[in-house]
Amino acid sequence: MIVPTEAPNRLESLVNTTDHGQPEWRLDSDASGTVIVLSGEWIAQDGRIPPFPADGLRQVKKGQGIAFRTDSLGRWDTALISFLWDVKQQATRAGLDLRADTLPDSARKLLDLLPEQAAPPPPPPHRRFAPVTAIGAHTLDSLTEIGTVTELGAETARGALAAATGRGRMRMTDLMSNVRDAGPSALLIVGIVNFLVGAILAFVGAVQLHKFAADIYVASLVGIAVVREMSAVMTAIIMAGRTGGAYAARIATMQGNEEIDALTVFGIPVSTYLILPSILSLILTMPFLYLYGCLIGILGGFCVAIGMLTVTGAGYFHQTINAIALNQFELGFIKSIFFAALIGLTSCRIGLRAGRSAADVGIAATRAVVVGIVGVIALDAIFAVIANTLGI
Structure with missing residues (x-):
C-alpha cells in the first residue's frame, strides 16, 4: 500500500510499507539532491512490485538531480528495470537530471539500453480502395499456393515410388495406423450418413413416383443417385471433416512443438515420412468406403420403399441391378480416389x-475442413462435366 510519510531533513515522500524483503522505494534528500532509496527483493514472479505513480516526482524542483541508493537492495530481475524505466521517463518529461551511476552495473547497462521515452504507437495503415490490386494479389497468392500443393503432391508421389521399390523412408506402422483411423474407424459414421441419404432419396422419389404408379422406379432412382454421385460425395465430405481436419491439427501441433523443424534438421523428408502415409491411407480406404456407402445407401432406400410402397424386396433389388451400369461404379470409384488425394494434400x-x-x-x-468440403464439391462438378462429355 502506498502511504505518505514525513522525516526530518527529507522531502514529503511516498513510502511502500511492506513486510521484510518485499520491494519498497521512497524519495529522500541529501546534500547532493533528491535520492530514490530502493530496498527489498524486486522479483516479478512474486507479484508484489510497487508501481511508480505518475506524479511521483512532483515535489522535485526542475533542474535538480536525482540519484539512487541501493544499500538495502536484494535480488532483482526485470521488474526493477521496468520500475527504473518509469522513473527515467518521468524524469525526462520533468526536465530532471537522472544519475544511474549508483545502480548495480548490470541494471545500469540495461537501463541505458532503454529510450528516454516510449515509442509512440504507429499510425493505422492507410487503406486505399484498389480492387484491381487486391484481385491481382489474391490471384498471385492462389497460383502460388496451387503450385506449392502441386509440388508437394509430386514429392509425395516420388516418395511413394521410392517406398514401393524399398528405398523410401515411410514406415509401414505409420501407414497401417493411418489406414485403421481412416478406414475401419470411419465405417459407423459413413454407414449412418449414407443410409439416411438413401432413405431421403427414396422418400422424395416415392412421393412423386407413386402419383404415376411407378413405385418400382424408386429403386432405379436411389441406385443411380447413390452410385453415381451421393455415396462418393457424402463419403468424401465425411472424410474431409473427420480425417482431413485431424491431419491438419496433427501436423499443426507438430509444427508448434518444432517436430517438423527437427525432422528437417535430421534430413528426413517431411513429404515421405509424414505426409505420404496420410495421403496413401486415404487413397487406399476411400474406394472401399465408397462401395460400402453404396451398399448402405441402397439399403436405406430399400427400407423406405418396402415401408411406403407396394414393392417387394426381390423386385427392388432386381430393378436396382438392372438400372445401374458398371461404368457408374467405375466413375464413382475414380472420383473417390481423386477426392482422397485432394483431401490428403490440402489438409x-x-x-x-x-x-x-x-x-x-x-x-x-x-x-x-472448409477447403476439403468446398474442394470435393468443386471437383465433383468437374467430374460431372467430364462424364456428360463422355456420355457416361
Whole structure:
C-alpha cells in the first residue's frame, strides 16, 4: 500500500510499507539532491512490485538531480528495470537530471539500453480502395499456393515410388495406423450418413413416383443417385471433416512443438515420412468406403420403399441391378480416389503452413475442413462435366 510519510531533513515522500524483503522505494534528500532509496527483493514472479505513480516526482524542483541508493537492495530481475524505466521517463518529461551511476552495473547497462521515452504507437495503415490490386494479389497468392500443393503432391508421389521399390523412408506402422483411423474407424459414421441419404432419396422419389404408379422406379432412382454421385460425395465430405481436419491439427501441433523443424534438421523428408502415409491411407480406404456407402445407401432406400410402397424386396433389388451400369461404379470409384488425394494434400498443406500457437491448431483444422468440403464439391462438378462429355 502506498502511504505518505514525513522525516526530518527529507522531502514529503511516498513510502511502500511492506513486510521484510518485499520491494519498497521512497524519495529522500541529501546534500547532493533528491535520492530514490530502493530496498527489498524486486522479483516479478512474486507479484508484489510497487508501481511508480505518475506524479511521483512532483515535489522535485526542475533542474535538480536525482540519484539512487541501493544499500538495502536484494535480488532483482526485470521488474526493477521496468520500475527504473518509469522513473527515467518521468524524469525526462520533468526536465530532471537522472544519475544511474549508483545502480548495480548490470541494471545500469540495461537501463541505458532503454529510450528516454516510449515509442509512440504507429499510425493505422492507410487503406486505399484498389480492387484491381487486391484481385491481382489474391490471384498471385492462389497460383502460388496451387503450385506449392502441386509440388508437394509430386514429392509425395516420388516418395511413394521410392517406398514401393524399398528405398523410401515411410514406415509401414505409420501407414497401417493411418489406414485403421481412416478406414475401419470411419465405417459407423459413413454407414449412418449414407443410409439416411438413401432413405431421403427414396422418400422424395416415392412421393412423386407413386402419383404415376411407378413405385418400382424408386429403386432405379436411389441406385443411380447413390452410385453415381451421393455415396462418393457424402463419403468424401465425411472424410474431409473427420480425417482431413485431424491431419491438419496433427501436423499443426507438430509444427508448434518444432517436430517438423527437427525432422528437417535430421534430413528426413517431411513429404515421405509424414505426409505420404496420410495421403496413401486415404487413397487406399476411400474406394472401399465408397462401395460400402453404396451398399448402405441402397439399403436405406430399400427400407423406405418396402415401408411406403407396394414393392417387394426381390423386385427392388432386381430393378436396382438392372438400372445401374458398371461404368457408374467405375466413375464413382475414380472420383473417390481423386477426392482422397485432394483431401490428403490440402489438409497436410494447411497443417504445414499453420502458425505455432495453440489457436493456430484450431484454425488449421477448421480451414482444412472448409477447403476439403468446398474442394470435393468443386471437383465433383468437374467430374460431372467430364462424364456428360463422355456420355457416361
